[in-house]
Amino acid sequence: MAQRFLRPFVSTMGSRLATAALSYGLFWALSRMLGKPQLGGFSLLMNIFLMAQLLPLLGLSIPLMRRIATNSESAAVEVTNALFFAVPVSVALALFIGAWGHFSNQHELAPLFWLVGASLLPTAWTVVAEVALLGQDRLTDVARINFFEALLRTVLSVVSVRLGYGLEGVFVIFLSLRCVAALLYLRHPCLPLPRPEHWRWSLQKRNWREVPVFFSIAFVAALVSRLDVLTLSHLRGLDEVAIYAAASRLYDAAQMLPTVTALLILPTLSRQFISARAHLSVTLLMAVRLSLTFGLALALLACAFAQPVIDLLYRADMAGAAGVLRWLIFAAVIMVVDVILSSTMLAAKAQTQDLRSLAVGLFALALALATLVPRFGSIGTSAAVTFGLGVRVAVRLRWAVRELDMPSPWIHLARVAAACIAGLCTMTAMRPHGAVACASSGLLAYATVVVLSGGLGKNPLTGLRADIALLTKNGPEPERSPHAHSSS
Template sequence: MKLLHALSSSFGARLLMAALNYGLFWLLSHRLGASELGGYSLLMNLFFMLQMLPLLGLSTPLTRHVATARTPLAGELSTALALALPVAALIALALGLTGRLAYPPALHGPFWLLAASLLPSAWTLVAEVGLIGLERMSLIARVQCAEALGRTLGSALVVHSGGGLDALFLVFLVGRCLTALVYLRQPALPRPRWQALDAAIARRFRREVPVFLGIAVLAGVAGRLDLVLLSRLGGLAEAGIYAASARLYEAALMLPTIAAMVMLPTLSRLYRQDRGEFIQVLARSLQIALAGGLVVALGVAALAGPLIDLLYAPGLQAAAGPLRWLIFAAVLMTLDQTLSSTMVAAEAQREDLRTMGLALLALTAGLLLLVPALGPLGAAISVPLALAVRVAWRLRWLLRHHPCPELLPRLLRTLLAGALATGALVLTLPHHPALTLAAALATYALALLGSGVVRGRHLARLVAWRRPARPSTSR
């Protein structure tokens, strides 16, 4: 019950913050030009890329040590902060200098304000890791939602008053400072102090950093590299167009995140108790995720033009093209997160790290090759290509260690059906979106039936499930 409450709190907070952040981006897309919007998106991406690095990847082991209460909490948090603050200061200095040397003068002030926000964020990171270890996720959810609401309202007021990026990131810095102050005054957390520093804990940190830093860096860079490189190779205006589609893609990633949260406990239990059922549940989950996800992706891709026109200002219509590619990346991400949960259940962290490294290389190569030629569309194409590498490598690991002869052929047949439907979508794009949608979904349904992925008995079960049970009569 406690775990369920924690998960529901985390999910509710994630949903609310996603809505607030998207609402703010929507407002900015109607008030700022494409270049300013690209600058804002670039800076926020850099923050999300860097915010976890002050702990050098030690968030997971620190959470575990706090949860097991092997050492005093004051010693853990104080020693962690003594590590995080100097690292945050170095990252902040590097970030500010990067902005000054590599970006136009209009971004110099926002870069330094964002860099300054990493300092209070170091304590916020340590405090939230400690609270997760104490299973106080509901407290974190309340604080994060309050910060997101305050930042959205403050930013809206600033934009309404005619403020630019400097004012927006000043609001962001103030929000980070207030959040750090709230955590500093929490009774559940001991205040960090020099007297509580523990040499034994520091030595343990030094041993753990080489293992976890690589994972933290790869995870941070892989999810944000597309917009950062696009801003350098294509310019801030193209980054703004791409960000409009990327925001919708990030909203679609809610499903993979929830899937990973739900699947991990079940897969971990089945992996220990019944390997046969483990493979069956995993194979069924992957098949449903791929087949169902492609239905949603085809629908969004067909209606991408009207959707962008509805949500954004006229200068961002070009975001429809990138969105058509990114929505298919969301389907691959669902498969990736499910397979990643499988690797965690099997304690295959080294293979997981190797997978992420290969995918990052593929993403970097794709961006360097495609962005100069295609701009935002090239960045969007690179994302699903890199995710395809990740999914393929994880499947390779799965089939080598846990053979499942039927899984790969079924997935390939579903992918073939999706490819045929995508072809129909591309051929009908010049026509009305309703015709494009109908052609894509009809082709997909026929391909699923023709390839045997969906059979008559599956449809019969669906009809029987949808049909209400008749009340029994007795004479």
């Protein structure tokens, strides 16, 4: 049984990592071949597409996947009605994006906006097909097609730019490969072909009734993830977008860590919510505490080497991306905690609270962007992203304390925050001595404050072993006496 699930998991994660590497490889290659305005334009257009591709089903991916997973006989009818639902939405999105480019202040990119909009037309089918395959536990098939598309997009786009076709050639290739992916899904043996006779007015009405809550979650999540680039492009221009994108692409790669964390922790949280509710709050606190304590240590290490990494990867005129990366690496740590808490909300069927957390985080992000971007540009954008994530996590933590009786995490948060500040101050003082000295001294200061403040308890190794054992148990845990690792 374990082998049955381990092989698809490893294959899927390998494909996802390879796809992410290809995506970053394309950006890196373009950063060497294009000027900053063109690179910023590429980043802006890709962010618009990545945001829009989440919307053809208006958030109904989850209920569609659930229906196909629990009733395979309804797959043909559900797929057909989902496609009839998604096509008009995609057409509306395509027209909106094209008009946006026509009337925005990025006039030189207007034709490319239309190409991005047109890419949503085949995406209407690919989104439905991918959700249907995921409902059938065919994750590996989806990952392979995504990898195949990413590989061709990277290679052909680089060749196109080398031949002098610029961004126009890149997005023509992008549109063409979206059509190829749609054709591959049409030929998939496990996917029923959409048929007009399967259309049902009753199912269309059911879908529209489900839209408000699920669409709100999908839209707010999409907006939160892309509002930074949209705001920066409007207020500061494409040069600043290029600098921000150079760092945010590395931040996107770091998002694999929250993804893996969710895959590891969600089964335990789900099991405990059903069969061991009393232990859920303890497990959740352990997960949050470990993620923050060790995540911030890694973030300090990355912060120390941010400038050498940016200098190694990019041209000299992109050196300002190091300051952006220093902020975003801490956002990645907060994102791990956010994913854990969001997974807990899903396990507890608290979708409304999840939406409320996203909405409050979006408001905080928008306020911070409006305040920081005009003055600080790309660095202000990264600081705003970190602030918005922090507010969202605080709202989720408040929910967990109130609804799940989770022990208060605030004292531990204060401890690791103080330790992180001590590490950053030490690194700043040691900056003239190089990155290695910054990293070693900053980590030493951080660890010292964590230990002296009691962040790891009286017996850190014993507490750590108990925490890890708690997080990796497969079933309900027996009662255990509190170990030396105190939450207060």
